[in-house]
Amino acid sequence: MQTQLKQVIYVSEKIDTSSDSLTDIYDISQKNNSEGGISGCLLIGSNSYLQLLEGPDSAVENLYSKIKMDSRHKKVKKLFERNIEEKLFSSWSMKFAPFSNIEWGDKEFDAGKFQNISAAAAVKVFKSIKEMIDG
Numbered sequence: 157m158q159t160q161l162k163q164v165i166y167v168s169e170k171i172d173t174s175s176d177s178l179t180d181i182y183d184i185s186q187k188n189n190s191e192g193g194i195s196g197c198l199l200i201g202s203n204s205y206l207q208l209l210e211g212p213d214s215a216v217e218n219l220y221s222k223i224k225m226d227s228r229h230k231k232v233k234k235l236f237e238r239n240i241e242e243k244l245f246s247s248w249s250m251k252f253a254p255f256s257n258i259e260w261g262d263k264e265f266d267a268g269k270f271q272n273i274s275a276a277a278a279v280k281v282f283k284s285i286k287e288m289i290d291g
């Protein structure tokens with residue numbers, strides 16, 4: 157039987173905003189995610205993170221539990237969770253997308269403040285990023 161794939165999107169508020177912290181998160185994500193068959197995208201806003209995680213059901217659950225406990229951010233709120241047939245970011249163990257590179261035509265959003273984003277808008281954001289990557 158094939159492993160069930162799952163996708164989770166959450167939003168959180170940054171606490172530690174140093175670039176060292178981001179480098180640490182980047183390094184551990186590349187290592188752990190490729191080992192666990194996880195891919196995804198982390199959108200780095202001015203005061204918040206918006207992250208899509210996808211991969212084998214249990215690996216995504218475990219990772220989300222770890223991330224939720226991480227003291228480098230707070231108010232971690234799951235926006236979206238669903239079983240998927242196919243990954244959106246299959247070639248990225250974790251794509252880091254600094255917000256300044258992206259324009260959405262929405263004032264709040266363009267300031268990189270994602271806390272109040274709806275689940276539907278978050279899904280749309282990641283689909284747009286995927287389209288940008290694919291060209």
Ligand code: FAD
Binds near residue numbers: 189219226
């Ligand atoms: P550990 O050996 O527990 O830690 C690995 C390294 O991270 C060590 O150098 C340790 O000092 C440092 N570290 C761990 N926790 C903290 C902390 N709370 N504060 C400061 N430094 C710490 N991890 C992933 O594997 N994949 C992801 O996609 C991912 N995305 C993240 C997104 C965000 C916004 C944040 C805040 C964290 C994310 N993390 C991610 C990190 C995750 O929360 C765990 O820290 C990491 O998975 C622990 O990995 P480990 O148990 O293998 O390593």
